[in-house]
Amino acid sequence: MSAAVKALKPGTLVDLVDTKDANLGTAYFNPHSLIAARVLSRDAGAKIDAGYFRDRFDRARALRDRLVATPHYRLIHAEADGCPGLVIDRFDDIFVVQSGTAGMDQLEAHWIDALKVEFKPRAIVVKSDSPSRAHEGLKDDVRIAHGDLAAGVHVEEAGIRHTVDPINGQKTGWFFDQRDNRTFLTSLAKGATVLDAFSYLGAFGLGAAKAGAKSVVLMDSSQSALDASAATARAEKLDAEFRRCDVMEELEEIRPAGERFDIVSCDPPPFARSKKDLESGARGYRKLARLAAPLVAPGGFLCLASCSHAIDMARFQTECAVGISRADRTARLIRVAGAAADHPVHPMLPETAYLKSLTYQLD
Numbered sequence: 001m002s003a004a005v006k007a008l009k010p011g012t013l014v015d016l017v018d019t020k021d022a023n024l025g026t027a028y029f030n031p032h033s034l035i036a037a038r039v040l041s042r043d044a045g046a047k048i049d050a051g052y053f054r055d056r057f058d059r060a061r062a063l064r065d066r067l068v069a070t071p072h073y074r075l076i077h078a079e080a081d082g083c084p085g086l087v088i089d090r091f092d093d094i095f096v097v098q099s100g101t102a103g104m105d106q107l108e109a110h111w112i113d114a115l116k117v118e119f120k121p122r123a124i125v126v127k128s129d130s131p132s133r134a135h136e137g138l139k140d141d142v143r144i145a146h147g148d149l150a151a152g153v154h155v156e157e158a159g160i161r162h163t164v165d166p167i168n169g170q171k172t173g174w175f176f177d178q179r180d181n182r183t184f185l186t187s188l189a190k191g192a193t194v195l196d197a198f199s200y201l202g203a204f205g206l207g208a209a210k211a212g213a214k215s216v217v218l219m220d221s222s223q224s225a226l227d228a229s230a231a232t233a234r235a236e237k238l239d240a241e242f243r244r245c246d247v248m249e250e251l252e253e254i255r256p257a258g259e260r261f262d263i264v265s266c267d268p269p270p271f272a273r274s275k276k277d278l279e280s281g282a283r284g285y286r287k288l289a290r291l292a293a294p295l296v297a298p299g300g301f302l303c304l305a306s307c308s309h310a311i312d313m314a315r316f317q318t319e320c321a322v323g324i325s326r327a328d329r330t331a332r333l334i335r336v337a338g339a340a341a342d343h344p345v346h347p348m349l350p351e352t353a354y355l356k357s358l359t360y361q362l363d
Contacts, residue, residue: 006031010137011106015044028103033136038084038103048107053114056082061118064090064342072155073342074176079352080344086111089172091164093122094153096172097145100128102136112145123147125166127173131273142167158186158207162232168224170200177339178267178305181357182207184335185265185303189213192262195295197247202229202240204265209238216240217261219247251291262300266292272308281308282319289323293331296362302331309354313338316356324360335359 008014008029016024016037026046027037040048060081064073075081075095076088085101095115099105105128115124124146133140144167153164155174166173182204189208196205199218206229209216218240220226226242233240243250247268266288272281289304296302304320311319313336324331338345339355346352 005029010102011104013040013048013103017044028101028106030102030136033101038079038101040082040084048110050110050113050117053083053107053111054118057088057114057118063344067341068179070156072157072176074340075342077343079346079349083111087172088115089174089176090119091153091155091166091174093119094125094149094166095119095121095123096125096127096166098128098130098172099126099141100130100132100136102138105138105141108145116146121147122151123149123153125149125172127166127171157203158183158210160203160206160210160232160236160238162201162203162206163228164201165224165228170225175200175203175267177307177343177355178203178357179340179342181303181305181337181340181359184337184359185263185301186211188263188301192300193260193297195219195261195264197251197264197266197292198268199229200225200267202232204267205229205240206233206236206238208263209233209240210236213263217243219243219245219250221246248288248291251288251295255291255294259295260297260300261295262297263303264292264296264300265303265305267303267305267307270308271306272310275310277308278310278315281311282315285311285316286319286323286326289320290326291323293324293327293329293362296329298363299361301334301359301361303357303359305358306356307354309351311356312351313353313356317358320358320360324362330363331360333358333360 010030012029014029023044025039025042027039029037071092075090076083085104087098089096126145129140164173186207190212194208194213194216196218199220202218205216205218271284306316337357
């Protein structure tokens with residue numbers, strides 16, 4: 001890399017060419033990042049402005065509106081929607097945006113303008129606080145960029161209205177990626193005893209309660225998340241038990257007491273945030289499976305999830321299988337899944353299929 005190239009300001013728009021000077025398109029460039037250039041258009045000298053983002057937002061909305069019944073979904077999923085480094089979650093007329101790169105930070109005025117024109121939002125929240133920003137030389141950036149949140153932020157799923165906190169909550173405040181996996185488990189919940197471990201706002205546990213579960217226990221380390229779940233349960237007239245705990249410790253401690261559930265769902269935070277964490281993360285998933293399996297009643301179901309992009313599906317399946325076996329349980333894998341369809345994967349970036357969900361029936 002030449003001195004002139006290294007001197008370019010992070011986020012600078014550039015034309016990419018190969019060694020034969022053939023055009024590769026328009027990209028933004030960061031000489032300090034592990035991924036130096038991210039392509040925005042196959043055309044050289046493309047105009048990257050509000051019109052560029054309006055076109056992509058319009059196409060993304062058309063797809064999501066066919067996939068999801070209500071205007072609560074992942075609108076933009078980075079490269080797969082032609083917006084590398086940008087994630088946007090939609091909560092009806094509230095939009096929560098995560099910019100992960102210097103290039104997208106530099107283009108903020110354009111994507112803010114495009115959101116205003118296309119959706120006329122009540123508010124736009126910037127929630128750019130992912131660890132990946134450090135690799136781009138960026139600081140966290142969390143603020144309301146447009147409008148206000150005075151009327152609150154809500155999401156509807158499985159007939160339940162949840163309150164979301166995009167400023168202080170995890171990621172954008174909600175995990176749309178697990179929607180389809182929650183729907184599947186909820187379909188098994190009528191008359192069942194249910195444990196929702198790492199429950200966050202209780203999307204699965206409360207969905208199970210609404211579906212007719214016999215009893216529901218939600219476990220999480222966050223008191224604020226449990227308080228929000230309890231408030232939703234009261235508003236929706238749903239019965240559930242809420243336990244604040246270190247979930248891994250609690251799973252280990254309740255086994256000797258003989259507590260058993262017909263459905264156990266474990267959706268932890270990432271155990272392997274990068275490749276250097278792969279082996280320790282793999283051991284963590286093996287341990288989780290070993291601790292959770294004994295809590296499943298014979299004939300019941302165990303769902304194990306991983307949002308660690310550093311561990312692939314094959315390795316995740318292996319670790320879960322070993323953990324279940326070490327708990328002296330036999331099982332059959334009945335469902336293998338990833339993120340919901342509003343989280344598309346770019347065909348040339350299979351590693352972006354970060355979410356993995358495995359559902360077993362245990363003997």
